[in-house]
Amino acid sequence: MSLVNIVRPELRALKPYAAAAQVEGMVRLNANEMPWPRQGDNFRRTLNRYPEVRPTRLAGMLADRYSCAADELLVTRGTSEGIDLLMRVCCRAGEDSVLVPEPTFSMYRHYANIQGARLIEYTTSRSNNFAIDVDAMIDKCDATTRAIFVCSPNNPTGNLWSHGDLIRLLEARANQSAIIVDEAYIEFANRPSAIELLAGHDNLVVLRTLSKALACAGARCGSLIATAPFIELVSAVQAPYAMATPIVEIIENTLQAENLGETEQFARDIIHERDRLIAAMASFPFVQKTWSSAANFFLVQVRDAAALLAHCTRHQLLLRYFGGDLADCVRITVGSAEENRRLLAAFTELADTQA
Numbered sequence: 001m002s003l004v005n006i007v008r009p010e011l012r013a014l015k016p017y018a019a020a021a022q023v024e025g026m027v028r029l030n031a032n033e034m035p036w037p038r039q040g041d042n043f044r045r046t047l048n049r050y051p052e053v054r055p056t057r058l059a060g061m062l063a064d065r066y067s068c069a070a071d072e073l074l075v076t077r078g079t080s081e082g083i084d085l086l087m088r089v090c091c092r093a094g095e096d097s098v099l100v101p102e103p104t105f106s107m108y109r110h111y112a113n114i115q116g117a118r119l120i121e122y123t124t125s126r127s128n129n130f131a132i133d134v135d136a137m138i139d140k141c142d143a144t145t146r147a148i149f150v151c152s153p154n155n156p157t158g159n160l161w162s163h164g165d166l167i168r169l170l171e172a173r174a175n176q177s178a179i180i181v182d183e184a185y186i187e188f189a190n191r192p193s194a195i196e197l198l199a200g201h202d203n204l205v206v207l208r209t210l211s212k213a214l215a216c217a218g219a220r221c222g223s224l225i226a227t228a229p230f231i232e233l234v235s236a237v238q239a240p241y242a243m244a245t246p247i248v249e250i251i252e253n254t255l256q257a258e259n260l261g262e263t264e265q266f267a268r269d270i271i272h273e274r275d276r277l278i279a280a281m282a283s284f285p286f287v288q289k290t291w292s293s294a295a296n297f298f299l300v301q302v303r304d305a306a307a308l309l310a311h312c313t314r315h316q317l318l319l320r321y322f323g324g325d326l327a328d329c330v331r332i333t334v335g336s337a338e339e340n341r342r343l344l345a346a347f348t349e350l351a352d353t354q355a
Contacts, residue, residue, distance in 0.1 A: 002227060002229060003229075004233060006146055008091070031049075031050055047245055051248060059075050061255045065255065068225050069228065078220040079184055081222065083111050086180055087117060098118070099120040099121075100149045102122065102124065103130070105182065117146075120141070120145065121140075129292075130159050146178065148180065149180050149182065150166065152166075157291060158295045159291070159293075160189055167201070170201040170203060179203055183206060183207060187267050188296050198226070202227055205225065205230070207223070209222040215266060221251045273336075277332070277334060284350075287302055288302060289301040296333060305321060305328055312343075315346040319332055320332075
């Protein structure tokens, strides 16, 4: 049974929107567009014309980057749209469930609630460094569990799933659940992508993004990677013309080989700064624990989170607070060397005032 059989039954026969044909060299009198571009419209594909329904060239470039086939990849508006599409495709409102470990990226819960899917949570323990017991997680599933989200490296804890654990989950839930691996931060980890497991596991879906390591958060470009029949079905659910022409061209330029060296250096610099900051946390008495991280952030447990956040705000530094089970923790994004110097200076000043 393929991943398509996990899809909502009423969507399996869905046909994509029949957009006006786009044929190079032909006069377009079939799409109700303006025939003239505006002054100052210097894009390769002028803005008076609709973009491609799906950006074929960009999809091919991303597929090359991620070592998958072009028909195994759908370009999305960031991973957020990918999460939303997967919830809508896999889960019937009021009937199906979604399993997520906790703590993790809050958008999984958000889109599950929008879709009306029941949320099943598997809570990890900070005393065990937020590690996941795969067998216990599998036991949380029931006959309605259509999607399981795995963020690796996990946000906000920074820990990775092993491919061995992932394979166990894929095999245990074969023909029952889509296993969705969100790899938004994988470029900061010394780990190959789960995409290499796709050929042997039909129920695997991988989410990738250009927001983090490629410094394109403002462009909102992600990828949903799965078997070709599943991608075809999800594409039928995605809105036509999802990617705007300026964004497509910006990302195509970014992915040119001559432009990738800069962002690869960015990633190396962030990893260096991350490890330096994590090591420095041990010198501050108000930091009670720092978790290792494979991402561009790390999580710290502190004596008084409210006081730390207020102190950093006064120094024009914003840290991330989550509350709940992480009420005594903050997540720190790794910045530039200068930004990190300011962070450590603020931490040092706070430690001195508390001495």
